[in-house]
Structures are given as structure tokens and as C-alpha cells.
Amino acid sequence: MLKVNITEGKRDFTKIIQSLKKEKEVIITKRGKPVAVIITYEQFKNLKRLSDWVSMLKIAEKMQKKGVKAKELYEASRKELEERCKLS
Numbered sequence: 758m759l760k761v762n763i764t765e766g767k768r769d770f771t772k773i774i775q776s777l778k779k780e781k782e783v784i785i786t787k788r789g790k791p792v793a794v795i796i797t798y799e800q801f802k803n804l805k806r807l808s809d810w811v812s813m814l815k816i817a818e819k820m821q822k823k824g825v826k827a828k829e830l831y832e833a834s835r836k837e838l839e840e841r842c843k844l845s
Contacts, residue, residue: 758827763792 758779759773766773766785773783777797785793796804820830 758782758784760786760791762786762789 759776759782761769761783763771763785773795776783777795779798782800783795784791785795817827820827
């Protein structure tokens with residue numbers, strides 16, 4: 758893990774981006790404290806996918822608590838989409 762301060766980050770941005778081939782992340786510090794992280798786009802996509810999955814699980818849990826069944830939701834969504842297609 759590479760740590761650089763903001764000044765170094767500005768000066769050596771291209772080198773820092775290239776270093777991501779070897780490093781998993783680069784931590785940017787300000788006055789010795791971490792303020793940001795640079796990661797590869799692939800890592801970002803994986804984090805986004807994970808975040809979206811967690812959000813879906815939370816929604817599913819709320820639906821389950823309210824008694825909404827997946828089959829009912831699917832059928833209602835399908836009907837709505839079919840209606841939209843007819844209107845287009």
C-alpha cells in the first residue's frame with residue numbers, strides 16, 4: 758500500500774496511476790492523515806457491485822417484513838412493463 762501526501766499526489770499523478778499496476782490502492786494524506794484513496798477502475802466496479810447487492814438485500818428484507826412476495830412483485834412489474842410497451 759502506497760501513501761502519498763497531496764503535494765506529491767499533484768506532482769506525481771501519472772506515476773501514481775501507473776503504480777496501481779503493482780499496488781492495490783494509493784492512500785492520499787493531508788498533514789499525515791488519510792483523506793482519500795485511489796483504486797483501479799476494476800476495483801471501483803467491484804465495490805459498486807457489492808454496494809448495489811447490499812442495497813438489494815436491504816430492499817428484499819423490507820419487502821419480506823411487509824409481507825410482499827417476490828412472485829407478486831414480479832407479476833406487477835411485468836404487467837407495468839407490458840403496459841408501457843403498449844403505450845409506446
